[in-house]
Amino acid sequence: MVLPLFILFTFAQRMVVRLELKEIADGVLEREYRCQPEDFPVLGELAKAENVHFKGFVNFRLRLQKTGQIVEVDGTLTATAGMQCGRCLQPFEQPVKSDFALTFTPAMDEEEAAEEVELEADELGLIFYRGEVLELLDPLQEQVIMSIPIGPLCQTDCLGLCPECGCDLNVSRCDCEKRPFNNKFGALADLKIDKS
Numbered sequence: 001m002v003l004p005l006f007i008l009f010t011f012a013q014r015m016v017v018r019l020e021l022k023e024i025a026d027g028v029l030e031r032e033y034r035c036q037p038e039d040f041p042v043l044g045e046l047a048k049a050e051n052v053h054f055k056g057f058v059n060f061r062l063r064l065q066k067t068g069q070i071v072e073v074d075g076t077l078t079a080t081a082g083m084q085c086g087r088c089l090q091p092f093e094q095p096v097k098s099d100f101a102l103t104f105t106p107a108m109d110e111e112e113a114a115e116e117v118e119l120e121a122d123e124l125g126l127i128f129y130r131g132e133v134l135e136l137l138d139p140l141q142e143q144v145i146m147s148i149p150i151g152p153l154c155q156t157d158c159l160g161l162c163p164e165c166g167c168d169l170n171v172s173r174c175d176c177e178k179r180p181f182n183n184k185f186g187a188l189a190d191l192k193i194d195k196s
């Protein structure tokens with residue numbers, strides 16, 4: 001039965017990824033979250049700008065450890081990203097997996113001081129929390145974005161497109177053949193003749 005599942009997912013509420021401090025007893029807490037790409041607003045923008053579409057769920061496995069007021073998180077993200085090959089421009093899917101670590105620490109009281117410190121903290125990978133609640137959605141979204149491969153290739157030895165005629169060299173051959181040096185020198189020779 002596909003239909004009931006479909007309806008369930010369509011009307012599912014936006015994911016709330018939030019933990020109350022008291023849920024993390026001293027010791028270790030393991031949590032798994034199954035998010036939908038729509039839970040992360042930035043992914044919608046990326047889909048438009050970069051042609052990256054996450055397919056299915058974005059899964060997180062988190063291991064949280066609280067020491068005093070500081071919470072350290074070890075996480076693993078797994079998902080499937082649909083991308084466009086940087087060489088042949090064909091769409092392809094690739095599993096994405098990345099490990100990350102986050103450290104939550106309580107925010108300070110004085111707001112101005114806190115802002116400055118927060119900037120520094122950001123560079124150190126620290127995340128400030130206020131009150132008794134850890135908001136995980138934004139930090140997790142950041143991890144999703146960082147997991148996207150840069151310069152993705154459909155296969156490591158993708159042949160790309162012919163620079164002359166634009167045909168996909170993975171699926172067909174053309175008569176252009178590679179004569180880059182001859183062409184370059186030929187063009188240079190022409191240029192010299194034109195100038196003289």
Ligand SMILES: [Zn+2]
Nearest residue numbers: 085088154158
């Ligand atoms: Zn390719």
Ligand SMILES: [Zn+2]
Nearest residue numbers: 162165174176
């Ligand atoms: Zn060609």
